Amino acid sequence: GAVVSQHPSWVICKSGTSVKIECRSLDFQATTMFWYRQFPKQSLMLMATSNEGSKATYEQGVEKDKFLINHASLTLSTLTVTSAHPEDSSFYICSALWTGGFVEQVEQFFGPGTRLTVL
Amino acid sequence: SQELEQSPQSLIVQEGKNLTINCTSSKTLYGLYWYKQKYGEGLIFLMMLQKGGEEKSHEKITAKLDEKKQQSSLHITASQPSHAGIYLCGADTGRAGGGADGLTFGKGTHLIIQP
Numbered sequence: 683g684a685v686v687s688q689h690p691s692w693v694i695c696k697s698g699t700s701v702k703i704e705c706r707s708l709d710f711q712a713t714t715m716f717w718y719r720q721f722p723k724q725s726l727m728l729m730a731t732s733n734e735g736s737k738a739t740y741e742q743g744v745e746k747d748k749f750l751i752n753h754a755s756l757t758l759s760t761l762t763v764t765s766a767h768p769e770d771s772s773f774y775i776c777s778a779l780w781t782g783g784f785v786e787q788v789e790q791f792f793g794p795g796t797r798l799t800v801l
Numbered sequence: 802s803q804e805l806e807q808s809p810q811s812l813i814v815q816e817g818k819n820l821t822i823n824c825t826s827s828k829t830l831y832g833l834y835w836y837k838q839k840y841g842e843g844l845i846f847l848m849m850l851q852k853g854g855e856e857k858s859h860e861k862i863t864a865k866l867d868e869k870k871q872q873s874s875l876h877i878t879a880s881q882p883s884h885a886g887i888y889l890c891g892a893d894t895g896r897a898g899g900g901a902d903g904l905t906f907g908k909g910t911h912l913i914i915q916p
Contacts, residue, residue: 716903725889726844728903775843777904790904792836794843 684710686778688793695766696801703761703796705776711756712778716790717749720773732759766800773797804828805892807907814880815915822875822910824890832893833873834904835864837886844889847875885914 685708695701705715713734718726730751731739738751748770750762759778763770775795781788804827814820824833835847848857850866850873857864861884863876877884891904 718906725906725908726891726904728905731903790834792844792846 684708684778684780684789684791686776686791686793688774688776688796690796691794692797692799694799694801697767698765700762700764701766701798701800703763703774703776703798705759705761705778705793707757707778707780707791710778710780710782712759712780713756714779715753715759716777716779717751717759717761718775718777720775720795726775734759763798766798768800771798771800805890805905805907807890807910809910810908811911811913813913813915816881817879820877820880820912822888822890822912824873824875824892824907826871826892828871828892830866830870830873830892833864833866833870834891834893835873835875836889836891838889838909839886847888880914882914882916885912887911 687706687708689704693701715732717729719729720726728741729744729749730741732751732753734753734756740746748764750764753759773795775792777790777792779790806825808823812820833850836844837847838844847862848864850857850864853868853870855866861878864873866873873890875888888910890907893904
C-alpha cells in the first residue's frame, strides 16, 4: 500500500509558541489530505480537509485561525498549531487520499501520527 | 451528521476465546473501514467493506457488513495476545467512496486478552 509519513513523530513545546506538523505522501500524489485529532482514550475526530492549491475546509468547531493548514504541493500538507496551549496537547494524524487504478479507485492512507505536548 | 456507535467500549477476553465487536451507523454506509490502533500510534488497516452482505477475512479476523449497509461486525477467532489493542470502525458516507470526504470514526473498542 501507499506510504504516508509525518514529521515530527513527537514534539514538546512551550505554551504560546507555534508548532508545525508535516504530512507527506511518499509514493503518490494526493490532492486531498485530511487532519484528525485524537485525545487520550478517545477516537479520532476529523479536523479539516486539506486541498492542494486551495483553502482547507474545517469541520464545525475547529478554529481555522488556530490550526493553519497549507497544502502547498501534491505530496505535502502542513498543520500549524498557532499559539499552542496545554489543551492543544493531543495526537494528530493525517491521511492522504489516493486515487488511481483502471476503475478510479479511491483509498485513504494514514500517517503514523504526531504526539504534541504543550507545557 | 454521520454517527457511529461502536460496542462494546471495552472487552476482556481469555486467550483462545472468540469475540465480536459491532459498529452501527445512523446512515447508509458507502464504505466501512476497520482499523487497529495502539493508543498513541498510527492506525493499522484491517479491512474495508463496501457491498451489502460483504464478508472479508484475514487470518483469524472476519468482518461483515449487513445487507442494509448500516451495521458491521468484526469477529476474532481463537484470540491471541497479539490481538490486544484498540479497534476502530470508520465510516465513509460519501458516494465517491474511499473516504473521499474523510472518515467518521466510532469511539473504539479496547480489547484486552488475558493469558
